[in-house]
Amino acid sequence: MTSKEKKQLAIAACKIRMGALEGVHAAKAGHPGGSLSAADMFAYLYFKELNVDPAKPHMEDRDRFVLSKGHTAPGLYATLALRGFFPWEDLKTLRQIGSHLQGHPNMAMTPGVDMSTGSLGQGVSAAAGMALAAKVKGLPIRVYTLLGDGEIEEGEVWEATMFAHHHKLDNLCVIVDNNGLQIDGPIDQVMSPYPIPEKFNAFGLHVIEIDGHDFDQIEAALNEARETKGVPTAIVMKTVKGKGVSFMENQASWHGKAPNDEEYKKAMDDLNARMAELEGEKDE
Secondary structure (H helix, E strand, C coil): CCHHHHHHHHHHHHHHHHHHHHHHHHHCCCCHHHHHHCHHHHHHHHHHHCCCCCCCCCCCCCCEEEECCHHHHHHHHHHHHHHCCCCHHHHHHCCCCCCCCCCCCCCCCCCCCCCCCCCCCHHHHHHHHHHHHHHHHCCCCCEEEEEECCHHHCHHHHHHHHHHHHCCCCCEEEEEEECCEECCEEHHHHCCCCCHHHHHHHCCCEEEEEECCCHHHHHHHHHHHHHCCCCCEEEEEECCCCCCCCCCCCCHHHCCCCCCHHHHHHHHHHHHHHHHHHHHCCCC
16 A cells, blocks of 8 residues: 555544544534544545445445444444535534434435444344345445444354354454443453454454554455455454544543533544644655
């Protein structure tokens, strides 16, 4: 990947973080922490990896993305808006009555959303079903699903993983956002899912471990997943909850609360400073 491509992806990720915070602040509710930790993966998927078309959101041969950790909808919505599925201004309507941007994704209301999610553990099951349906229909599509590391404490995740391995769903890529924190605190103190890579490996998946904020590693992992045949792939990405906002980073308290006006200004100052830094970098 060229430095220019990485710069473009970093700018997209920064804008996604801004959009997620804009929505949560306007709603005075929502989940910023996990939206920020996943922003780099969102940027890579929607601006480089996925075969999707905002002008044809329901085309049959599109790749599918399922946000299994549906509470991080603000990050997904910002990504979809930036990609052109709906106007950026809609982000300010997050969680409002009548808005198509509710607290969790709704496939019947929001262009670009492939599955309604929110009940943790169910999204990965839906993604496995989509991958199997694509195999049965002979469609050359790939299915990606993003899970939280707290979410994988749910038993349904492992039933879906067993199902995916049994049916040899090599068109399925399971991505775990391992930011180490869930709503009640560190995951290893609440209900430890560790060791995460070894668990997915034991269920028969091809496992790749990466830094979820490194675009070169993201690209290499997704390429490897695409080339892996006969079994699904699990990408376990180490991330920082609240990434990009100084006072939110590695703080479980920012899992599910909105910043007040002063906090929002400080958060946007952090992100605007990062944007200025990126825009000032020379392309090589």
